Amino acid sequence: MKVLKGTAVSSGLVRGLVCLYSDQSEETVSHYTITDNQISNEIARLEESFRKTQDSMQKMIKVAEKIFDKQAVGIFNVHLMMLKDEELLRKIISLIKEKKINAEHAVHDVFETYINLYNKKQLHFKELAQDFLNLKERILSSFSGLSGHFECSVGERQRVVVAAQKLTPYMVLNISRKNVLAFITQEGGYTTHAMILARSLGIPVIFNINVKENMRCMDRVIVDGFSGKVIVSPDRRTEKYYSQKIERHKTREKVCEIKSKIVSKTAGNLRIKLKLNISTPGELEMIKDFNHDGIGLLRTEFLFLERNHPPSREEQINMYKLIMQKAVNKPVVVRLLDIGSDKLPLFINLPQQINPDLEIKGARAVESFYDLYLTQVKAILIAAKGRDLKILYPMITDESDIIVFKKLISRAKKELKKEKEAFSKKITEGIMIEIPSAALRADVLLPMVDFANIGSNDLLQYTLAAYRGNALVEKRYHILHPSLVKLFEIIIRAGKKEKKEICLCGEISSFEEFYPLFLKLGLRSFSVAVAKFPHIKCELLHLNTSEKTDLLKKVYSAKSKLELDRLFLKTFPK
Numbered sequence: 189m190k191v192l193k194g195t196a197v198s199s200g201l202v203r204g205l206v207c208l209y210s211d212q213s214e215e216t217v218s219h220y221t222i223t224d225n226q227i228s229n230e231i232a233r234l235e236e237s238f239r240k241t242q243d244s245m246q247k248m249i250k251v252a253e254k255i256f257d258k259q260a261v262g263i264f265n266v267h268l269m270m271l272k273d274e275e276l277l278r279k280i281i282s283l284i285k286e287k288k289i290n291a292e293h294a295v296h297d298v299f300e301t302y303i304n305l306y307n308k309k310q311l312h313f314k315e316l317a318q319d320f321l322n323l324k325e326r327i328l329s330s331f332s333g334l335s336g337h338f339e340c341s342v343g344e345r346q347r348v349v350v351a352a353q354k355l356t357p358y359m360v361l362n363i364s365r366k367n368v369l370a371f372i373t374q375e376g377g378y379t380t381h382a383m384i385l386a387r388s389l390g391i392p393v394i395f396n397i398n399v400k401e402n403m404r405c406m407d408r409v410i411v412d413g414f415s416g417k418v419i420v421s422p423d424r425r426t427e428k429y430y431s432q433k434i435e436r437h438k439t440r441e442k443v444c445e446i447k448s449k450i451v452s453k454t455a456g457n458l459r460i461k462l463k464l465n466i467s468t469p470g471e472l473e474m475i476k477d478f479n480h481d482g483i484g485l486l487r488t489e490f491l492f493l494e495r496n497h498p499p500s501r502e503e504q505i506n507m508y509k510l511i512m513q514k515a516v517n518k519p520v521v522v523r524l525l526d527i528g529s530d531k532l533p534l535f536i537n538l539p540q541q542i543n544p545d546l547e548i549k550g551a552r553a554v555e556s557f558y559d560l561y562l563t564q565v566k567a568i569l570i571a572a573k574g575r576d577l578k579i580l581y582p583m584i585t586d587e588s589d590i591i592v593f594k595k596l597i598s599r600a601k602k603e604l605k606k607e608k609e610a611f612s613k614k615i616t617e618g619i620m621i622e623i624p625s626a627a628l629r630a631d632v633l634l635p636m637v638d639f640a641n642i643g644s645n646d647l648l649q650y651t652l653a654a655y656r657g658n659a660l661v662e663k664r665y666h667i668l669h670p671s672l673v674k675l676f677e678i679i680i681r682a683g684k685k686e687k688k689e690i691c692l693c694g695e696i697s698s699f700e701e702f703y704p705l706f707l708k709l710g711l712r713s714f715s716v717a718v719a720k721f722p723h724i725k726c727e728l729l730h731l732n733t734s735e736k737t738d739l740l741k742k743v744y745s746a747k748s749k750l751e752l753d754r755l756f757l758k759t760f761p762k
């Protein structure tokens with residue numbers, strides 16, 4: 189039995205068999221020469237691998253369409269089209285014949301020519317290079333004789349714990365939800381988009397585990413996504429202990445599901461606003477029975493990413509309307525496009541940025557892409573006709589950014605009036621506080637707007653100067669660093685003074701263990717990942733804010749990440 193300690197980013201408690209998942213890399217591509225007699229065999233292997241890749245991609249597109257809207261899966265369709273290109277197949281076959289090399293070798297060489305060619309060109313071509321790279325990896329992995337990227341076929345037959353070097357959004361989508369009990373990875377980060385996606389689908393994830401050294405396909409494993417423990421080949425006593433724990437956990441899940449229908453209050457009867465973060469329309473299907481207080485953060489980027497042209501005004505109106513209808517009479521906070529960094533639409537042409545998170549992102553993109561923003565604002569205003577609208581401005585640094593957005597809204601209104609188009613008459617404006625300069629001056633910015641959302645994902649990366657998606661600085665990106673708590677205090681104080689709602693919507697709000705601290709700090713409004721909603725609700729219903737604890741003092745005096753972890757780590761389930 190081996191007990192490994194990693195970092196839990198998405199909670200849950202499961203046990204099952206490990207299935208290693210490999211990203212085919214250079215070193216694993218087999219290279220050998222063949223004889224004349226073997227040429228036809230290699231061509232047959234090549235054609236079979238293309239067919240398998242096409243099949244698995246078609247399956248993946250179906251899964252993706254259920255999670256995202258049809259438009260947003262465009263990128264996967266592009267890959268499929270590339271795969272069907274006869275010219276590509278012809279080139280690889282010629283290489284096999286000419287150089288008398290194995291099929292994998294030929295695939296590798298032909299794709300590398302494309303990748304090198306496009307990498308030398310301008311930005312958009314680099315994306316094409318990335319497409320070729322992804323496709324190359326998928327084809328090469330299909331040669332193993334197993335579909336998908338699993339290293340053992342058990343992953344195709346039953347639900348498994350997927351162990352991999354890293355988690356990509358592609359993987360979360362590609363490996364159907366039905367097949368995954370949990371993800372264990374070496375690399376990761378709390379707020380990378382792959383993790384956000386896994387969390388919103390309710391799949392437990394633990395990273396910081398040396399997968400290659402510690403586990404093999406078919407190993408029995410227990411994944412404790414609460415404490416970050418991974419137990420490989422558990423002994424009988426541990427198995428028994430965890431099977432009881434898992435049963436209790438399942439019961440609690442059921443109880444929480446039922447409780448998610450109750451209005452959000454603490455045990456001391458304090459009303460808390462509990463809202464939902466929506467990043468893809470598919471998540472709306474999961475919220476039907478929840479007693480929630482609205483959509484606290486609608487990330488609109490899903491409508492723009494992975495496509496070659498911006499969505500039309502009509503298309504946007506329809507999508508926003510649909511989401512507002514699903515929220516019934518509850519408020520929907522629509523965040524304007526937060527372009528930049530890892531959320532860059534394909535149709536956007538930006539000069540190469542050295543530090544994308546410090547350059548054109550969120551509010552800073554409005555000037556360069558004014559028409560895009562104007563169309564989005566108009567579409568949102570029209571979609572919200574006859575209802576209140578809450579509009580949220582991303583990545584605000586200071587007053588000047590708010591003024592830019594305010595001018596944009598008034599121009600949109602003016603033009604819609606001219607067009608005789610009806611739109612929402614009751615618009616309230618909010619800002620994302622996710623840059624330290626905005627947090628420190630919340631008292632100056634809040635009087636200019638009606639509400640604010642705390643975006644702790646970005647706020648933390650800018651406060652700690654540690655990029656949220658880089659595993660090398662992950663240890664520095666501590667999800668509850670005392671300096672972040674200090675900034676929370678400043679924002680909450682300003683909110684109280686200005687009587688403006690402050691809603692915590694970064695990923696940190698989806699971690700139930702921090703709620704005693706959040707309430708102590710005076711936060712009363714939260715927006716959380718959909719799959720975490722029942723757990724947070726359960727936690728809130730049990731909390732008593734009148735309890736005297738010196739939690740805040742303990743956070744500020746914690747000397748290390750470990751000390752902070754110990755402070756909040758729960759022995760779960762209760």
Ligand code: PEP
Nearest residue numbers: 622643644645646693694
């Ligand atoms: C945040 O930064 O906390 C946030 C909610 O925005 P996003 O994760 O979309 O950047």
Ligand code: MG
Nearest residue numbers: 622643645646
């Ligand atoms: Mg952000």
